[in-house]
Amino acid sequence: PVKKIIEIALIALDAGICEELLFRGVLFNLFGVTFHKSKYDLLWASLGNSVLFGLLHLVNLTHQSVASTVGLILSYLHILSNGIFWCIAFHFLQDFSPQVIHSDLGNPHISLVLSVYGPIILFMVLCIYLFNHELMDSLK
Secondary structure: OHHHHHHHHHHHHHHHHHHHHHHHHHHHHHHHHHOOOOOOHHHHHHHHHHHHHHHHOHHHHHOOOHHHHHOHHHHHHHHHHOOOHHHHHHHHHHHOOHHHHOOOOOOOOHHHHHHHHHHHHHHHHHHHHHHHHHHHHHHO
16 A cells, blocks of 8 residues: 555656646746737636646546646646646645545536536636736736
8 A cells, every 4th residue: 555655646746747837837828928918818828728737637527626627726826826836736636635546436426516616616717817907907
């Protein structure tokens, strides 16, 4: 069991570092540059980045929540912390969770999951929007 826990921790750490460097370190900034003339550049960067993250992680819907699969919370953490350390830590903890270790745990109640996490996702989008709006006002 100790060897398996170490292996899973290393895999989770690898995924956390590599995926966050790619998605929040490179792609988020690429979306930010692409939408830099847009009034809501952070919102569009977050949504675009999260869509790509979600598409890459569609298989994860069998063993983790929609909110974690979409990755919007990671974009939110990236904006709030202005870095990727907390994104890496959160991603590691998500991948090191018992649900991931036991891949036979699926969620057959997707409508229940969506009804719970749908409002959370909308709340995160609203927070990013408001943060973006406040940032734009402060730059005027």
